Amino acid sequence: MQQEILNLIKDALKNLNIEVSDIVIEHPEDLKNGDYSTNVALAIGKGVERNPKELAEKIVVEINRLNVDKNIEKVEVAGFGFINFYLSRSFFSKSVEEILNKGDEVGKNDILFGKRIMVEYTDPNPFKPFHIGHLMTNAIGESIARILEHSGATVARANYQGDIGLHVAKAIYGLLKDEKLQEKAGTHNTQAANIGKAYVLGADVYENDEQAKKEIDEINKKIYERSDDKINAIYDWGFKVTMEAFEDLYKMLGTKFEFYFLESEMADIGREIVEANKGKVFEESDGAIVFKAEKLDPKLHTRVFITSAGLPTYETKELGLTEEKFKTDPDMTLSIVITANEQMDYMRVVAKALSLIHPGYAKKMKHITHGMMRFVGGKMSSRKGNVVTGESLLNDTRADVLEKMVERDFSKEEREQIASDVGVSAIKYSILKQGIGGDIIYDFEKSISFEGDSGPYLQYSYARANSVLEKAQKENILPDFEVVPDEISEIEKLLYKFPEVVARSSIEYEPHYIANYLIEIARAYNSFYGNTVIVNKEDKYSAYKVALTYSFTFIMKTGLRLLGIKAPKKM
RNA sequence: GCCCUUGUAGUUCAAUGGAUAGAACGAAGCUCUUCUAAGGCUUUGAUGUAGGUUCGAUUCCUACCAAGGGCACCA
Numbered sequence: 113m114q115q116e117i118l119n120l121i122k123d124a125l126k127n128l129n130i131e132v133s134d135i136v137i138e139h140p141e142d143l144k145n146g147d148y149s150t151n152v153a154l155a156i157g158k159g160v161e162r163n164p165k166e167l168a169e170k171i172v173v174e175i176n177r178l179n180v181d182k183n184i185e186k187v188e189v190a191g192f193g194f195i196n197f198y199l200s201r202s203f204f205s206k207s208v209e210e211i212l213n214k215g216d217e218v219g220k221n222d223i224l225f226g227k228r229i230m231v232e233y234t235d236p237n238p239f240k241p242f243h244i245g246h247l248m249t250n251a252i253g254e255s256i257a258r259i260l261e262h263s264g265a266t267v268a269r270a271n272y273q274g275d276i277g278l279h280v281a282k283a284i285y286g287l288l289k290d291e292k293l294q295e296k297a298g299t300h301n302t303q304a305a306n307i308g309k310a311y312v313l314g315a316d317v318y319e320n321d322e323q324a325k326k327e328i329d330e331i332n333k334k335i336y337e338r339s340d341d342k343i344n345a346i347y348d349w350g351f352k353v354t355m356e357a358f359e360d361l362y363k364m365l366g367t368k369f370e371f372y373f374l375e376s377e378m379a380d381i382g383r384e385i386v387e388a389n390k391g392k393v394f395e396e397s398d399g400a401i402v403f404k405a406e407k408l409d410p411k412l413h414t415r416v417f418i419t420s421a422g423l424p425t426y427e428t429k430e431l432g433l434t435e436e437k438f439k440t441d442p443d444m445t446l447s448i449v450i451t452a453n454e455q456m457d458y459m460r461v462v463a464k465a466l467s468l469i470h471p472g473y474a475k476k477m478k479h480i481t482h483g484m485m486r487f488v489g490g491k492m493s494s495r496k497g498n499v500v501t502g503e504s505l506l507n508d509t510r511a512d513v514l515e516k517m518v519e520r521d522f523s524k525e526e527r528e529q530i531a532s533d534v535g536v537s538a539i540k541y542s543i544l545k546q547g548i549g550g551d552i553i554y555d556f557e558k559s560i561s562f563e564g565d566s567g568p569y570l571q572y573s574y575a576r577a578n579s580v581l582e583k584a585q586k587e588n589i590l591p592d593f594e595v596v597p598d599e600i601s602e603i604e605k606l607l608y609k610f611p612e613v614v615a616r617s618s619i620e621y622e623p624h625y626i627a628n629y630l631i632e633i634a635r636a637y638n639s640f641y642g643n644t645v646i647v648n649k650e651d652k653y654s655a656y657k658v659a660l661t662y663s664f665t666f667i668m669k670t671g672l673r674l675l676g677i678k679a680p681k682k683m
Numbered sequence: 684g685c686c687c688u689u690g691u692a693g694u695u696c697a698a699u700g701g702a703u704a705g706a707a708c709g710a711a712g713c714u715c716u717u718c719u720a721a722g723g724c725u726u727u728g729a730u731g732u733a734g735g736u737u738c739g740a741u742u743c744c745u746a747c748c749a750a751g752g753g754c755a756c757c758a
Contacts, residue, residue, distance in 0.1 A: 136699080136700095138699065138703075140701095141702080141704090141705075142702075146703065149701095149702090151700090151701060154685095154701075154738075154739080164736095164738075172736080187697075190702075191701080191702045192701090192702080192738080192739085193738095194702065196702080237758080238695085246690085250725080268687090274758065277757080277758070278757065279756085279757085279758075375758090397755080398755080398756080399756085400755070400756050400757095402755065402756085410685095410686090411685090411686055412686090413685090413686080413753090413754050413755085414754090414755060415754095415755065415756090416755045416756040418756085419755090419756040420756060421756075423756085425755095425756065425757080425758085426757075426758050427757095452752090453687080453688065453751095453752065453753090454751095454752050454753065455752095455753090455754075455758085456687065456688080456752085457686075457687065457752085457753045457754070458753080458754090459698055459758095460687090481687095481688085482714095482735080483688080483751090483752095484751075484752075486751075516721065517721090518719075518720095518721085520719080530730055534721090542695090545695095545696065545697090545707095546695085546696055546697080547696090547697090549688070549689075550688085550689065550696085551688090551751065551752090552695095553695080555694095555695090560691085561695090561707080561708075562721055563707085563708085563721055563722090564706085564707040564708060564721095565695085565696075565706060565707035565708080566707080569707095569721065569722090571721085572719080572721050572722075573721095573722085575719065575721095576718075576719055576722075577718095578719095579718060580718050580719095581718090582718085583718045584718085612733095616699080620699095624696090624697085628697060628698095628706085631697095631706075631707085632705095632706085635706085638722060638723065639722095639723065639724090640720080641722080641723080642714095642720095642722065642723035642724080643719050643723075643724085644717095645718070646717090646718065647717090647718055648717085648718090648758095661718095663710095683719080683721080
C-alpha cells in the first residue's frame with residue numbers, strides 16, 4: 113500500500129513538472145489525520161514561489177485525477193500543507209482477511225533473504241553467577257535473532273563463555289577455603305549457587321589480602337597448566353555444574369544455542385594471529401604486545417593483546433573467536449555480537465585491528481551494545497556480590513504470578529507452566545519495551561509489572577481473545593468479511609501496520625518498536641472487547657468481529673514470539 | 684583530562700525534522716444479570732540550560748550543566 117501511494121504522489125508531481133528526490137510518507141500520529149500522510153508540499157514549497165498549502169491543493173487535484181485505486185477513499189490537504197490519505201473500508205476488511213490467511217506467518221518479510229547471520233549473546237562465565245545483566249543480553253539477543261529470522265535470514269545463535277581466567281581461580285580458591293561449598297548433594301542449581309558464593313569470597317580477598325592474591329594467582333597458573341589433580345577435579349565438576357544450571361535458564365527463557373565457543377580454545381588461535389602480524393599491526397611496548405589504535409583513529413586507544421607475562425588477553429581471544437566463527441560458517445554474511453555498552457570502546461579497538469588483518473571479516477562484523485542493569489545505588493558487580501541472579505529473579509517473579517493467578521480449570525502442570533511463561537514475559541517485556549541503548553534501573557520493588565504497560569497485559573489480552581474465539585466456535589460463528597460495519601475500528605487501523613513495524617525493528621535492530629506496537633494494539637483490542645459483545649448471534653456484524661479477533665490473535669502471538677515471549681491460550 | 688552513551692509528567696518509558704509531545708505506574712472517581720476485572724471508561728501532569736541551522740527542532744549542530752560507562756597487561 114505504501115508503494116502505491118508513493119507512486120501516486122510521484123506521478124502527480126511528474127505531471128506538474130515538479131522534481132523531488134525523496135518523498136517521505138508516514139502514518140500520522142493522530143488517526144483523524146488519515147492513514148498515510150506526506151509532507152512533500154512543505155518540503156518543496158520553499159523552493160517554489162507558492163505557499164505550501166496552495167501547492168498541496170494542486171497536488172491533491174492531480175492525485176485525485178490519477179487515482180483509480182479502490183483502496184484510497186479520499187485525499188485531503190490539512191494543517192499547513194500536509195497531504196493526508198484515507199484508506200477505504202474495503203482496504204481494511206481485505207487486510208483483515210489477509211492476516212487470517214497468513215496466520216502465524218504474518219509480518220514476514222524478505223529483507224534479509226539468503227543472508228546467513230550468527231548472533232552471539234548472553235555470554236555468561238562458568239564459575240560466576242548468571243546475573244540479571246546476562247538476562248538482559250539474552251532477552252535482547254533472542255528477540256533480535258527471531259526478528260532477523262522473520263525477515264528471512266538464516267540465524268545461528270552462539271554463546272561465548274569465559275571458561276578460564278582469574279575469575280575461575282577466584283572461585284576455586286573460595287571452594288578450597290570453604291569446603292562446604294563443594295557439597296554435591298543438592299541439584300546442579302544449588303551447587304552452582306554455592307560456586308557463585310565461592311567466587312564472591314575469592315574476589316573479595318583478592319583485592320584485600322596479599323597472601324590470598326598470591327594463592328589465587330598460583331591456582332590460576334595451575335588451571336592453565338592442568339598440573340594439579342585436586343584443582344582439576346574441582347574445575348571439571350564446577351564447569352559441568354554451572355553449565356548445566358545455565359542450560360536450565362536457557363530452556364526457561366526460550367533460547368537454544370547452536371554454537372558454544374569457549375574462551376580457552378580461542379587463546380592459541382588468537383595468539384597465532386597476533387604473532388603473524390607482529391611488526392605490521394602489533395608492536396612491543398614494555399614487554400607486552402600491543403595495538404596502538406590511536407595512531408589510526410584519535411578516538412581509539414592502545415590495548416594490550418599479549419601481556420608481558422606472555423598471556424593472551426581478551427582482545428587476542430576475540431580475534432581467535434572471530435576466526436573460529438568464520439571457519440564454522442565460511443558463507444556467513446554477518447556476525448553480530450551483543451554486549452553491554454561498557455565493552456564498546458575496546459571492541460572498537462579490536463575491530464580496528466581486525467580491519468587491518470582481515471578486511472573481509474571486519475566488514476561483516478557488527479557489535480550491538482545495550483545499556484546496563486543498574487541498581488538505584490549504582491553499578492552491579494558480581495565481584496562485590498551485590499547481584500541479583502537470573503534464577504532468583506525468575507523464581508521470585510514466578511512466585512508472584514502464582515499468587516495473582518485466578519483459579520481456573522488448570523491442571524497443576526498447566527498452572528506451573530503458565531506461571532513460568534507469565535513470569536518470563538514480565539521480565540523480558542520490561543527489558544524490551546525500551547530502546548536497547550538505555551540503562552535499566554532495577555528496583556527490587558517496582559521493576560516487574562503485571563499490569564498496564566507490561567508483558568502479562570499482552571498475554572492477558574491474547575488469552576481473552578482466545579476465549580472469545582472458543583465461544584464463537586461453540587456458537588458456530590465463523591469469520592466473515594462480507595458484512596462489515598461502516599465505521600473502521602481502531603484495531604483495523606493498527607493491524608495492517610504490523611509488517612512495517614517488524615521491518616523497522618529488523619533494520620534498526622530494535623525490538624522495542626514491536627513491543628510498543630503490541631501495547632497499542634492490545635489496548636485497542638481490550639477497549640473493543642470492553643465496549644462490545646463480540647460473539648452475538650443477534651448481531652449481523654458478529655462474524656466480522658470474530659474475524660477481527662482472529663487476526664488480532666495471530667498478530668499478538670507472532671509479535672510476542674518475536675520478543676521471545678510465549679502466548680498461553682489461557683491464564 | 685580525553686572518548687562514548689544518556690538527559691522528556693512525581694516515577695519508568697515512547698515519539699522515521701512536522702499537525703494538540705503519547706503510554707504506564709502513582710493519585711481521584713465510575714464500571715462485572717457480556718465472551719477471563721492481570722480488563723474498560725473519566726480526571727491530573729513533562730522536552731536539563733544557553734545559542735545556532737530550518738517554513739517548522741524532543742529529534743540536527745555548538746557550548747555548558749548533570750548521570751552512567753570506558754581510557755595498558757582484568758573480562
